[in-house]
Amino acid sequence: MTISGAGAIAVSGGNVYVTGFEENIAGNSTAVLWVNGVATTLAPPSGKAYSSAGTIVVSGSDVYVTGIASNTDSDEVAVLG
Numbered sequence: 001m002t003i004s005g006a007g008a009i010a011v012s013g014g015n016v017y018v019t020g021f022e023e024n025i026a027g028n029s030t031a032v033l034w035v036n037g038v039a040t041t042l043a044p045p046s047g048k049a050y051s052s053a054g055t056i057v058v059s060g061s062d063v064y065v066t067g068i069a070s071n072t073d074s075d076e077v078a079v080l081g
Contacts, residue, residue, distance in 0.1 A: 004032070005052075007067070012058035019053035019065055031067050044069045 006020040018034040022041070031042040031053035044051040048069035057064045 007052065007054040008056045010056045010058050015058075017056050017058055017063060019056045019067070021052035031065070031069075033063070033065055042067075047071070 002025075003023040004020060006018050008019045010017045016034075016036055020032055020034070021029040022032050022039070023029040029050050029052055030044065031051040033040045033042055033053060033056070042051065042053055042065065049071045051067060051069040053065050053067040055066045
């Protein structure tokens with residue numbers, strides 16, 4: 001079973017963008033960007049095991065996503081993209 005959660009939403013040019021995470025049965029979470037309901041996984045930065053996407057900004061055809069990434073309960077801010 002996959003658990004997921006939303007962090008932010010943006011609408012631009014008829015497209016709906018949602019950021020968040022998906023968590024697998026082992027409890028590992030990965031940042032996700034959904035565009036019109038289609039998920040794209042945003043891999044954690046090198047050396048990080050877990051990630052979650054938060055803020056989203058759409059400017060023209062550019063999509064900017066920020067979030068957190070960590071190896072433990074000690075979160076670090078990172079740009080996911």
